[in-house]
Amino acid sequence: TQLLEQSPQFLSIQEGENLTVYCNSSSVFSSLQWYRQEPGEGPVLLVTVVTGGEVKKLKRLTFQFGDARKDSSLHITAAQPGDTGLYLCAGREGSGGSNYKLTFGKGTLLTVNP
């Protein structure tokens, strides 16, 4: 089973600050996803990265997949209180018929204070 480590585990910042959270593994993933989960809700997919070195932007969020497809980062510019939530990375194990299974990290709990 591939393991994903996320850091930091907790992050509390002021509105307008920038931040980066990390997702690391010793294993190679066929794809990696980032989710945001709010209290009382299930995770909601933000982005999927597939190609090593890939960078995707979603408004103020920038996602990067490492060249070796073992790590990823999420950068938020000018954070807003609405960005508050649990950010989870998840990797797909293998390829072909076994790629349905998501392996999640423990998450980064982000609090953006007004």
Added chain:
Amino acid sequence: GAGVSQTPSNKVTEKGKYVELRCDPISGHTALYWYRQSLGQGPEFLIYFQGTGAADDSGLPNDRFFAVRPEGSVSTLKIQRTERGDSAVYLCASSLTQGFGETQYFGPGTRLLVL
């Protein structure tokens, strides 16, 4: 449109009791997944259904856990002789198929507390 729904939203039971958790996937989604999220952890895979059959139940922790999807739509996760360690949020997800890149859509979860 309607997303994945799960009932009940909260369940409190006593140690040793039997519980059933229900998942209604998005209409037309053939693949259905159950995950368990313990406090301070990310979701952990339990079981995957393609249609009516359990294609992969390797994540079920022991034989007290069982899941069914008799008509290829609604699924029920059944836990016998509940233990305090079973307390967690049980998440259900569905996807159109199980192909590479298919997005899994999660429900809000059922919060199970075993006293």
